[in-house]
Amino acid sequence: MMVVGLTGGIGSGKTTVAGFFRELGIPLYIADDAARRLMNTSEEIRDKIINLFGEASYKDGLPDRKYIASKVFNNSTQLNLLNDIIHPAVARDFKNWQSLQDAPYVIYEAAILFEKDGYKNCDLTILVTAPYEEKIKRLRERDQSSVEEIEARMNNQWSDEKKRKLADFEIENLHREQTGRHVENLHDIILKSGKN
Numbered sequence: 001m002m003v004v005g006l007t008g009g010i011g012s013g014k015t016t017v018a019g020f021f022r023e024l025g026i027p028l029y030i031a032d033d034a035a036r037r038l039m040n041t042s043e044e045i046r047d048k049i050i051n052l053f054g055e056a057s058y059k060d061g062l063p064d065r066k067y068i069a070s071k072v073f074n075n076s077t078q079l080n081l082l083n084d085i086i087h088p089a090v091a092r093d094f095k096n097w098q099s100l101q102d103a104p105y106v107i108y109e110a111a112i113l114f115e116k117d118g119y120k121n122c123d124l125t126i127l128v129t130a131p132y133e134e135k136i137k138r139l140r141e142r143d144q145s146s147v148e149e150i151e152a153r154m155n156n157q158w159s160d161e162k163k164r165k166l167a168d169f170e171i172e173n174l175h176r177e178q179t180g181r182h183v184e185n186l187h188d189i190i191l192k193s194g195k196n
């Protein structure tokens, strides 16, 4: 079974693109969601995060995500320490999930793919891109985030230029219908590449 990595900067539309693959019957693993679930349920992760950021990082047994975000997105050392707690647990969870799937390929969607080693476990990779202004507009509508909060996250991600060098395919996500058609074409290409 092939693993197709799907990534893109914050607000580029990764999850939207992943949704088009799901409509084609392809199993999706969303690393952001898995990280969220593991932070909510794993005592080991909770203990490590409290050790790192203090008691205020969890409230009533659940992570205070806004508080943790305020600690990490302006401090790359702290972000790396958080990544080192969460990413290995997500990688193990993904392997387990993958072993239960029955499909020609699966999609592994992650915000951080090329920045860490995740892409090395992928047979193919897809980068989703969108213009800066469009990303800001979409995120401000979706999350009511400030430009400063969005840019703090962008600053901890590689530029599209750098990611493009490693990606096998790029989807420029401008208009939803066009993106949907692009996904259908890629689906055919991926299925054919698996037969070689």
Ligand SMILES: CC(C)(COP(=O)(O)OP(=O)(O)OC[C@H]1O[C@@H](n2cnc3c(N)ncnc32)[C@H](O)[C@@H]1O)[C@@H](O)C(=O)NCCC(=O)NCCS
Residues within 6 Å of the ligand: 009, 010, 011, 031, 032, 035, 064, 065, 066, 068, 069, 072, 079, 082, 083, 086, 087, 090, 110, 111, 112, 153, 156, 157
């Ligand atoms: C800091 C946290 C608690 C903030 O939570 P919040 O609900 O505000 O954001 P959420 O997790 O939904 O992520 C939203 C977007 O932020 C950006 N982002 C998240 N984690 C990272 C990271 N480690 N590096 C750079 N950008 C990131 C991505 O564009 C992502 O799509 C959370 O993002 C986190 O635990 N991040 C570290 C773990 C991680 O890398 N998760 C992502 C995939 S495994």
Ligand SMILES: Nc1ncnc2c1ncn2[C@@H]1O[C@H](COP(=O)(O)OP(=O)(O)OP(=O)(O)O)[C@@H](O)[C@H]1O
Residues within 6 Å of the ligand: 008, 009, 010, 011, 012, 013, 014, 015, 016, 017, 032, 111, 138, 139, 142, 173, 174, 175, 176, 179
């Ligand atoms: N082509 C498009 N045209 C207009 N809006 C779009 C388009 N694609 C995605 N959106 C909207 O933009 C927002 C961000 O998209 P999405 O959640 O898919 O991005 P993401 O890359 O997964 O974001 P994040 O990095 O925050 O997880 C959503 O509200 C989505 O509905």
